[in-house]
Amino acid sequence: MSVLVVGSVAFDTIRTPFGTATGVLGGSANYFSVAASFFTDVRLVAVVGEDFPEEHLEFLRRRGVDLRGLQRVPGKTFRWVGEYGFDFNEAKTLDTQLNVFADFAPKIPEDFRESEVVFLANIDPDLQRDVLRQVRRPALVAADTMNYWIARKPDALRQTLSMVDALVINDAETRQLANEQSLVRAARTIQAWGPRILIVKRGEYGALLCADGEWFSAPALPLESVQDPTGAGDCFAGGAVGYLASRMQFDVAHLRQAMIVGSVMASFNVEAFSLDRLRTLTMAEIEARFATFRRLVHFDDLAVRPGAVR
Amino acid sequence: MSVLVVGSVAFDTIRTPFGTATGVLGGSANYFSVAASFFTDVRLVAVVGEDFPEEHLEFLRRRGVDLRGLQRVPGKTFRWVGEYGFDFNEAKTLDTQLNVFADFAPKIPEDFRESEVVFLANIDPDLQRDVLRQVRRPALVAADTMNYWIARKPDALRQTLSMVDALVINDAETRQLANEQSLVRAARTIQAWGPRILIVKRGEYGALLCADGEWFSAPALPLESVQDPTGAGDCFAGGAVGYLASRMQFDVAHLRQAMIVGSVMASFNVEAFSLDRLRTLTMAEIEARFATFRRLVHFDDLAVRPGAVR
Numbered sequence: 001m002s003v004l005v006v007g008s009v010a011f012d013t014i015r016t017p018f019g020t021a022t023g024v025l026g027g028s029a030n031y032f033s034v035a036a037s038f039f040t041d042v043r044l045v046a047v048v049g050e051d052f053p054e055e056h057l058e059f060l061r062r063r064g065v066d067l068r069g070l071q072r073v074p075g076k077t078f079r080w081v082g083e084y085g086f087d088f089n090e091a092k093t094l095d096t097q098l099n100v101f102a103d104f105a106p107k108i109p110e111d112f113r114e115s116e117v118v119f120l121a122n123i124d125p126d127l128q129r130d131v132l133r134q135v136r137r138p139a140l141v142a143a144d145t146m147n148y149w150i151a152r153k154p155d156a157l158r159q160t161l162s163m164v165d166a167l168v169i170n171d172a173e174t175r176q177l178a179n180e181q182s183l184v185r186a187a188r189t190i191q192a193w194g195p196r197i198l199i200v201k202r203g204e205y206g207a208l209l210c211a212d213g214e215w216f217s218a219p220a221l222p223l224e225s226v227q228d229p230t231g232a233g234d235c236f237a238g239g240a241v242g243y244l245a246s247r248m249q250f251d252v253a254h255l256r257q258a259m260i261v262g263s264v265m266a267s268f269n270v271e272a273f274s275l276d277r278l279r280t281l282t283m284a285e286i287e288a289r290f291a292t293f294r295r296l297v298h299f300d301d302l303a304v305r306p307g308a309v310r
Numbered sequence: 311m312s313v314l315v316v317g318s319v320a321f322d323t324i325r326t327p328f329g330t331a332t333g334v335l336g337g338s339a340n341y342f343s344v345a346a347s348f349f350t351d352v353r354l355v356a357v358v359g360e361d362f363p364e365e366h367l368e369f370l371r372r373r374g375v376d377l378r379g380l381q382r383v384p385g386k387t388f389r390w391v392g393e394y395g396f397d398f399n400e401a402k403t404l405d406t407q408l409n410v411f412a413d414f415a416p417k418i419p420e421d422f423r424e425s426e427v428v429f430l431a432n433i434d435p436d437l438q439r440d441v442l443r444q445v446r447r448p449a450l451v452a453a454d455t456m457n458y459w460i461a462r463k464p465d466a467l468r469q470t471l472s473m474v475d476a477l478v479i480n481d482a483e484t485r486q487l488a489n490e491q492s493l494v495r496a497a498r499t500i501q502a503w504g505p506r507i508l509i510v511k512r513g514e515y516g517a518l519l520c521a522d523g524e525w526f527s528a529p530a531l532p533l534e535s536v537q538d539p540t541g542a543g544d545c546f547a548g549g550a551v552g553y554l555a556s557r558m559q560f561d562v563a564h565l566r567q568a569m570i571v572g573s574v575m576a577s578f579n580v581e582a583f584s585l586d587r588l589r590t591l592t593m594a595e596i597e598a599r600f601a602t603f604r605r606l607v608h609f610d611d612l613a614v615r616p617g618a619v620r
Binding site for chain 1: 327396485491492493494495497512515516518520524525526527529530531532533534535536563566567569570571597600604605606607608609610611612
């Protein structure tokens, strides 16, 4: 089955206490596409400028990403400059040059309109709805958003949410969106607006799923060395949504597995700058790390010997 | 089996966005004792002033806590005033009156010196070592500490750590203690100083265990309403160490269970101010919530049908 993703493709410049990467491949749709491509066919809709090099396109093609929806227009590609301190949970944006992304109007190619699964990466909620108007009855629509849209376009965002099955969002933004400190109550509020599935990303603390009245907690793997957290959330979404598209089952049992697949992809991605770790990643490594996540949370039931626990 | 705990007993005044509690029962040793008392015999060594009321003593006695090590001296009991904003992971201390706690010199009653398990709550590391000099060959020594001692008494703390089997500490303090951003590397550094077992508390994000080269991630339960996070870490330690004392097995399988028992006790404690939730808690409720934690992290293995995941 195939996933349609609409979002940004960018050049990132990233500074961390451990190093700097300049003008590397980035953007939400890009991270999502590459992560999802390990599990399903991916159709990318985004925009780049004339400066976008063939080598990046070739990398995406090699990963099986269908680029017929990638518009190339006069001008420069979106550029983002960000910095992380020792707290890798929060990026400080130093510079944003929207360039060709400023006038992005997603146009879904005819062949993409029957996509079974749609992922709306973090773009203007009005554009997210534009995409949904162009597709025909996807089985699952998932979307990301961020504080910028929550603060500036709350009504447009609410309209989008009413058309979305799954919202993927970080924890501070969950609280901000629902205007509610308790995540349990925030989930209830947001789900009443539309999304049956709420996925709360928590950076180095993992992610939470709330769906059909059940909660699931996905851990993050303690890592020896995190090089660059950029794109971790989009790789998480790409792994999770890509896995769901490969199964086309959206019950809680499959959602739980998808949360772990997403966590696996994010855990690899942060091990190197940009998408570099995913360039060499193999399915055997993914399966081995899935097993590592299983051991990470395994515990035995309490023995029911009378008197053992009083 | 029995646990000896040495730490503070206090009157707390707590302000949260949802309410205030004035002069309620608090203190690390107190929270620990009550939580541990659900699983094992508890021996409390602490100091209170002349103002400490009989009703609190009666509550502890009813929970089976042996109070022969509780010194009552002239003066006032330790008082702490703290405030939480919407971020319940961090308390702001508004006032601390050490009172009789300023001159606390733990004296372990003869009958307590054979205790199999010892928990050194967050007190001066010199006092923690004083306690260890007074006990005979405990099977497990666990200790807590905090940023105050890490900054002011690093050498004394290192000496204490060399005598400790398990360190229970929050995540910012783990990084501060090891002077290392990566928790994986920080764990390695700290374990080289003595503790075989490192337990990293992460507030609403749960807790991590590192022991014998394995990591275990315990989730926190998303709660409808958190009233008061005070004492959550000590209740976690009380549940975990109390459970271990009930089994007297300290292998990783039992440590994993202990992490969940601790998480269960912390999850109950935060549902009401002070220790109030634990006053009415039953073992049936503890077992039911243990099962809830199991469901919270449960996920199925990836099916191994060829082609299902490519």
